[in-house]
Amino acid sequence: MSAAESAVETIQREMTIFARRARASAGRMHPELSLVSYTLLGHLEERDGCRATDLAAHYALDKSTVSRQVAALERAALIERRLDPEDHRVQVLHLTEAGREILAQVTRSRRAAFRERLAEWPEEDLVRFAAYLERYNAGPAGADAE
Amino acid sequence: MSAAESAVETIQREMTIFARRARASAGRMHPELSLVSYTLLGHLEERDGCRATDLAAHYALDKSTVSRQVAALERAALIERRLDPEDHRVQVLHLTEAGREILAQVTRSRRAAFRERLAEWPEEDLVRFAAYLERYNAGPAGADAE
DNA sequence: AGTCCAAGTTGTACTATACAACTAGAAACC
DNA sequence: GGTTTCTAGTTGTATAGTACAACTTGGACT
Numbered sequence: 001m002s003a004a005e006s007a008v009e010t011i012q013r014e015m016t017i018f019a020r021r022a023r024a025s026a027g028r029m030h031p032e033l034s035l036v037s038y039t040l041l042g043h044l045e046e047r048d049g050c051r052a053t054d055l056a057a058h059y060a061l062d063k064s065t066v067s068r069q070v071a072a073l074e075r076a077a078l079i080e081r082r083l084d085p086e087d088h089r090v091q092v093l094h095l096t097e098a099g100r101e102i103l104a105q106v107t108r109s110r111r112a113a114f115r116e117r118l119a120e121w122p123e124e125d126l127v128r129f130a131a132y133l134e135r136y137n138a139g140p141a142g143a144d145a146e
Numbered sequence: 147m148s149a150a151e152s153a154v155e156t157i158q159r160e161m162t163i164f165a166r167r168a169r170a171s172a173g174r175m176h177p178e179l180s181l182v183s184y185t186l187l188g189h190l191e192e193r194d195g196c197r198a199t200d201l202a203a204h205y206a207l208d209k210s211t212v213s214r215q216v217a218a219l220e221r222a223a224l225i226e227r228r229l230d231p232e233d234h235r236v237q238v239l240h241l242t243e244a245g246r247e248i249l250a251q252v253t254r255s256r257r258a259a260f261r262e263r264l265a266e267w268p269e270e271d272l273v274r275f276a277a278y279l280e281r282y283n284a285g286p287a288g289a290d291a292e
Numbered sequence: 293a294g295t296c297c298a299a300g301t302t303g304t305a306c307t308a309t310a311c312a313a314c315t316a317g318a319a320a321c322c
Numbered sequence: 323g324g325t326t327t328c329t330a331g332t333t334g335t336a337t338a339g340t341a342c343a344a345c346t347t348g349g350a351c352t
Contacts, residue, residue, distance in 0.1 A: 007272035014279035019168030126153035129278040133160035
């Protein structure tokens with residue numbers, strides 16, 4: 001096997017390990033906010049509000065799934081729905097102040113964990129690793145792990 | 147923010163994106179073998195058989211979860227249990243021929259997807275990316291995404 | 293008006309998971 | 323050698339996340 005092929009094998013294996021671990025631990029780390037809820041809140045913050053359908057499309061989730069997630073987040077008072085005056089079918093979702101705070105807090109704690117894990121890495125390696133990951137994720141949709 | 151800090155941010159964000167996508171797609175890609183089942187079978191192949199408790203410890207799963215996964219894999223005739231003659235509490239799990247085949251098939255298809263995604267990468271980058279991922283995953287347990 | 297489409301909700305089912313209570317067998321201890 | 327303690331695994335129960343299908347409501351387009 002060429003060096004490139006064996007590197008692809010390793011990348012596959014290590015990405016799989018990462019995904020499995022992330023999945024297994026997501027709920028344990030932040031009981032107050034699942035990985036899915038976290039990414040949904042993050043999306044809302046980034047976009048400054050969006051529709052449930054946009055979330056479903058972006059994360060390849062069924063609209064019923066998003067509907068229930070949104071309902072849970074609203075019950076927890078982390079988001080609020082505002083009826084679109086242009087189209088009464090549409091609910092524009094916005095973070096509440098509490099949602100913004102929880103999101104910031106979870107982001108801080110995740111960031112701290114990553115930072116600790118990467119504490120020993122030289123800056124040069126961090127920058128290159130980050131670039132590789134971005135490049136990998138920016139790749140065509142539909143491939144493995146997509 | 148220093149280059150190192152911003153690289154850590156990027157790594158966190160991209161790893162999260164990857165984990166979310168992997169989770170969302172795991173079931174769709176290989177309906178015949180979930181991500182968990184796949185990794186369990188892979189472990190069995192690599193170790194040439196092991197105990198349910200070893201799987202639970204290695205993957206940070208509850209023993210009841212492993213017990214049910216193992217039961218499902220046995221029902222599907224992908225693995226078999228052999229009583230340890232030394233210790234009658236222990237069941238040593240082994241891949242069956244069918245299990246070996248399914249595993250090989252899913253591995254091929256996952257490998258093809260990764261290869262396609264990485265097709266444009268120069269060998270040098272593949273090797274470095276693989277090394278970074280290994281280093282990241284080899285890091286101390288208990289950190290984020292663990 | 294009537295048809296079709298789009299956004300969201302609800303009913304139902306399934307999978308993965310954890311925790312707790314249990315059984316069966318092994319080991320340790322005195 | 324019997325009692326206690328530990329280990330491997332199963333089963334009961336509960337929860338989260340997910341999909342699919344059926345439905346409701348509101349717009350859009352003839």
